[in-house]
C-alpha cells in the first residue's frame with residue numbers, strides 16, 4: 001500500500017462542516033459555493049432555488065445525504081448588525097426558519113472565528129439573518145469551549161385554533177396553526193390512536209403528512225407582513241400536554257416532503273410556545289422542556305416578551321439546545337451523477 005497514489009482531485013470542491021443538533025443533521029458549506037446574486041437575502045434565496053438548485057441536491061440527496069438531510073448555505077446579508085446570512089435547505093427545497101440549524105450556526109460562528117468570542121461574558125451574541133428575519137443567538141462558553149446555544153426568533157404567533165379539516169382516511173379533525181418563523185399545524189397524536197414516543201415513526205409520518213396535505217388544500221394561510229412566509233411547512237404531532245408542567249412534553253415534526261426532524265424542532269417549539277401562550281396555558285418566562293418523539297433529544301423554551309407581528313399579537317420566544325460536530329472540513333468534489341431511490 002505504500003505506493004498508493006492520490007486520484008486527481010484538482011477540480012472545484014466544496015468544503016463543508018457537518019453538525020447535528022438534537023440528532024438532526026446540518027451540513028454547513030464553508031467555501032466553494034457560488035455567491036448568489038440579489039440585493040436581499042430573500043432574492044439570493046430565490047437565485048439559489050432558480051439558478052443553482054444543483055447545489056442543494058448535491059449536498060443533501062443520496063449518495064452524500066439522505067431523505068432526511070438538512071443544510072445551510074451562508075450568504076451575504078443586508079441586515080444591519082448581522083454576522084451571517086443563512087439560506088436553509090432540505091431535501092424538497094428551501095425553508096424560512098430553522099432553529100436546530102441556528103443552534104449549530106451559533107456554535108460554528110464562534111468556533112470558526114466568524115464572530116469573536118465575547119471577552120469576559122459567558123455568552124457570545126451571534127446575529128443570524130434567516131429568510132424569516134433576524135434571529136439573535138447567544139453561544140455559551142465554558143472552559144474555553146463553546147456549548148449550549150439559545151436564540152430569540154422572529155415574533156411568533158397563533159394564526160388560528162380549532163380549525164376544522166377533513167383528512168382522507170382519518171375523517172374530520174381540528175388543528176391549531178401557529179408560526180415560529182414557519183407555519184405548522186398542531187394536533188395530538190392521540191387523535192389517531194398513536195403515541196409520539198412509542199408509535200412507529202412510519203405511522204406518525206403517514207398521519208402527519210396527510211394532515212399537512214389537507215391543511216394545505218383546505219386552509220388559506222396568511223402572514224401579516226410577508227407573503228413569502230405564507231405556506232404550511234409541516235405538521236407537529238404532540239403528546240397533548242400543553243398545560244404548564246415541569247415535565248417535558250413530546251412532539252414530532254414532519255416537514256417538507258415527509259422529512260422527520262430528529263430534534264424537537266426549534267421553529268416548532270417557538271410556534272408551540274406561541275400557541276400555549278395564546279391559550280393562556282403558560283406565562284412569560286415559564287420554561288418548558290420539549291422532547292423529540294424521534295430521538296428523545298430535548299430543547300427548552302419560554303416566551304420572553306409580548307410583541308406584535310403586523311396586526312397580530314405575538315411573542316418573542318427563547319429556545320435553547322446544543323449542537324455537536326460530526327465531521328470537520330470535509331471536501332466534496334463538484335462532480336456528480338445523482339441516482340435517487342424512488343420511495
Ligand SMILES: O=C(O)[C@H]1NCC[C@@H]1O
Nearest residue numbers: 097098099100265266267
Ligand atoms: O429546528 C427547526 O426549526 C428545523 N428542523 C428541521 C425543520 C425545521 O426547519
